[in-house]
Amino acid sequence: MNVSFTSRLRGRDITAWALVVAAAFLAVAPFLLPGYDTSLLTKTLIFALFAAAFNLLYGYTGLLSFGHAMFIAASGYTVAKVIQVVAPALHFDSTFGGVSPLATWVLAVVLGVLVAGIIAVFIGYLSVRLEEIYFAIITLAFSMAIFVIAQQDTIGALMGDTFTNGSDGLTFVMGDVNLFGFQFKLVDLLDPVAYYFLTLIVFALGMYALWRIVRSPFGMACQAIRENPERASALGINVRYHQWMAFIVSGLFSGLAGAIFIPLQMNVNPDYAHWTFSAEPVIMTVIGGPYTFLGPVIGAFTYEYLRDAISNFAILEQYWQFSFGVLLLVVVLFFNNGVAGGLQWLVARIEEVRDGENS
Amino acid sequence: MPFDSRRDAEGESDTTFPVSRRGVLSAAGAGATMSLAGCSMLGGGGGSDTIKIGGVYLLSGLAEALGAGSAAAAKLAVKDINDNGGINGKDVEIQVRDHGKDPQGQMRSLVQEWGADAMIGLTSSGVTLNSGPTIEQLGVPFTLTDIGTPYVTEHDTDKYGDYYNGDGKAAGVPNLFRTNSNTSHMTYAIAKFISENYGGSGTLRIANIGPDYAYGQQCWTYVQAYLDGLGVDYEVVASEFPELGASNMTPQINSVLSGDPDLVFTSFWAGDTVTFTSQAAEQGLFEQVDDVFDTIGADPTNFAALGDTMPEGVHYSGWYWPGSYGTEADQNFIDMYKNEYEGSSEVSVAYPTFTGGSTWAAVKIYKAVMENTGGTNSDDLISEMEGFTYEEDPRGSVTIDPDSHQASASCVIGTSSRDVDVPYDGVGQANPKTYKLDRSTALDLLEGSGLPPGM
Numbered sequence: 001m002n003v004s005f006t007s008r009l010r011g012r013d014i015t016a017w018a019l020v021v022a023a024a025f026l027a028v029a030p031f032l033l034p035g036y037d038t039s040l041l042t043k044t045l046i047f048a049l050f051a052a053a054f055n056l057l058y059g060y061t062g063l064l065s066f067g068h069a070m071f072i073a074a075s076g077y078t079v080a081k082v083i084q085v086v087a088p089a090l091h092f093d094s095t096f097g098g099v100s101p102l103a104t105w106v107l108a109v110v111l112g113v114l115v116a117g118i119i120a121v122f123i124g125y126l127s128v129r130l131e132e133i134y135f136a137i138i139t140l141a142f143s144m145a146i147f148v149i150a151q152q153d154t155i156g157a158l159m160g161d162t163f164t165n166g167s168d169g170l171t172f173v174m175g176d177v178n179l180f181g182f183q184f185k186l187v188d189l190l191d192p193v194a195y196y197f198l199t200l201i202v203f204a205l206g207m208y209a210l211w212r213i214v215r216s217p218f219g220m221a222c223q224a225i226r227e228n229p230e231r232a233s234a235l236g237i238n239v240r241y242h243q244w245m246a247f248i249v250s251g252l253f254s255g256l257a258g259a260i261f262i263p264l265q266m267n268v269n270p271d272y273a274h275w276t277f278s279a280e281p282v283i284m285t286v287i288g289g290p291y292t293f294l295g296p297v298i299g300a301f302t303y304e305y306l307r308d309a310i311s312n313f314a315i316l317e318q319y320w321q322f323s324f325g326v327l328l329l330v331v332v333l334f335f336n337n338g339v340a341g342g343l344q345w346l347v348a349r350i351e352e353v354r355d356g357e358n359s
Numbered sequence: 360m361p362f363d364s365r366r367d368a369e370g371e372s373d374t375t376f377p378v379s380r381r382g383v384l385s386a387a388g389a390g391a392t393m394s395l396a397g398c399s400m401l402g403g404g405g406g407s408d409t410i411k412i413g414g415v416y417l418l419s420g421l422a423e424a425l426g427a428g429s430a431a432a433a434k435l436a437v438k439d440i441n442d443n444g445g446i447n448g449k450d451v452e453i454q455v456r457d458h459g460k461d462p463q464g465q466m467r468s469l470v471q472e473w474g475a476d477a478m479i480g481l482t483s484s485g486v487t488l489n490s491g492p493t494i495e496q497l498g499v500p501f502t503l504t505d506i507g508t509p510y511v512t513e514h515d516t517d518k519y520g521d522y523y524n525g526d527g528k529a530a531g532v533p534n535l536f537r538t539n540s541n542t543s544h545m546t547y548a549i550a551k552f553i554s555e556n557y558g559g560s561g562t563l564r565i566a567n568i569g570p571d572y573a574y575g576q577q578c579w580t581y582v583q584a585y586l587d588g589l590g591v592d593y594e595v596v597a598s599e600f601p602e603l604g605a606s607n608m609t610p611q612i613n614s615v616l617s618g619d620p621d622l623v624f625t626s627f628w629a630g631d632t633v634t635f636t637s638q639a640a641e642q643g644l645f646e647q648v649d650d651v652f653d654t655i656g657a658d659p660t661n662f663a664a665l666g667d668t669m670p671e672g673v674h675y676s677g678w679y680w681p682g683s684y685g686t687e688a689d690q691n692f693i694d695m696y697k698n699e700y701e702g703s704s705e706v707s708v709a710y711p712t713f714t715g716g717s718t719w720a721a722v723k724i725y726k727a728v729m730e731n732t733g734g735t736n737s738d739d740l741i742s743e744m745e746g747f748t749y750e751e752d753p754r755g756s757v758t759i760d761p762d763s764h765q766a767s768a769s770c771v772i773g774t775s776s777r778d779v780d781v782p783y784d785g786v787g788q789a790n791p792k793t794y795k796l797d798r799s800t801a802l803d804l805l806e807g808s809g810l811p812p813g814m
Contacts, residue, residue, distance in 0.1 A: 168573045
């Protein structure tokens, strides 16, 4: 916490207070919310991280990827394989005893991120050679190639066995943790406190790391490339190298989101590599606002909670795609820089009024 | 203009902790979290003054009509229950939702937010297998009405391995039941039909064409296993799997035709049945082969959509066909359905679909077991459902197997014909014949295939 932040607190700055309130709310949320709502919040935090990772490439570097689902899928299948095959083969049960599901989860997350990173290195290297719509199309193509490999179980066919289990995918159970005498399911749908806090920790660390990255010289270079690649190049920035690195970092953090998302779903299937899933962080970011760090986070919250709110009203639910589409249309048409832009405008007006009263 | 990148880009150059413009986003995050979290809680908590049944079906895309037919039968059963005093003196509510992108989320919302006492569904075998752990944790009884895969009613993990450990096919879940006949049963019926009607006349040339995903592949694997088990002399001359929801199946149909088959086996459903049948008719497939089978293609919605394009004399099957059972319960169901949905936009045809019998039965079974147990306690309901016999099923009396949780419902194969009296322009099913199958027979026939009977 720096001086600026504390001074803002003293000055009762609306932003600083909002941050404190948000952090406090996230810390106590699972004790206030019913199980379903805690899970919804868990899922939303994961998507917020996913969208923020996506936005490193889109909002900050100016490259619209339409294939980010590939990182979720790559990481997700790795997680499922660790849970179903690797951890049992390494006898995690006997090695770690009551905390073996937790140890399995840690290994799964680490390997999931690693595999997503490896994919990002290769696909990123090829993709950043193209720009604008061509970049979007090639990322979509790579993602759909992974979709087909999973759907057709190509790896399984080569091995003469099943690997991704075709269209059904892989479904698994996370198991019970026994920690200091407390026994609980790692992913418990009725009482999801444990997994919520694991997610919150990963989310907080992931967002902080992304925030540091976009504020670093590397992040500044990415923004320069977004604004004007030719001018950035003239300044000595290796444009393609920075785009490639941004792609890899974005892929790693997207893989991190996938590695904590798939255990929550207890299933991974080819749909997580499909272009329609790639569209989700795009939509969230566009709704939230791509030109602010927290825009994708706001977009993720707006998207997930609007969808959930619609499901609570039978008439809207019956035509949910239409209802959702109309709401999104309103945001895109009338809000400058998404919901974040709309809120900025609103707060600016409030501050104007307040300043006017004070003077 | 939605975005003003230049103005925002300039704002990004500030490297101090949130300035007011950027910081506002945090306020939005907190505000959105709390206001929307509050919003999501509005629907929470099931009251004790009504009984709530939740349903999740595919209500958009390829299988929209299929899901809509199931939802219509379920709502009709609820209406009938409420018209006759409800359950234990309480009215019954039903809420049916689309699978959407997050079917597990829909199930959870219905049980955990809305407070569903019991659930019905689903439209996709894949979704069902993926949802097993979710359904188990939710704990309320969940009855499948439209699901093919035998795995979900197979509990013998010793013999078939545990699906959820990634090493097998047995994916039975303690609170999961099924009222429609499964793929194992459906493919047995077709193999039996082939054996009885085309067997003994030399080597049959059989071709397969089905949707390119687990269901299509599973149907083809099972029917071959049953043909082998029944001792049918056949050879496979072609096998094609067009993409699910393909708009053009011409290349695959050509490939099948080039194999010069006697019989064509398909496992298309909903929109895919319509696409396949109309394109196969255009290419003259029905004139060039002796017979065509479709596991779950016999549906009034498909036949109405196909109209005159649907050929006569082929043998499509289904989980239910109106009027095939000679039961009073079936006639009542048909009459009620027609009265309720005549002129309604909820369904495309005011005639029960092939999921009608199983869906109606699922809701009625819940009524019976809730009355027998005097409440909605999940454990009591599950226990009561195991071995329960429902006499008034439109398809004739059915019993839920206490071990597999599969109902002993029949499936039906008929001959497509324009002479059948149906309330739409199209063919109906003439001379419908029902087929039943028990576990021991299935085990005998599937011996050596490694496939579980799921019953």
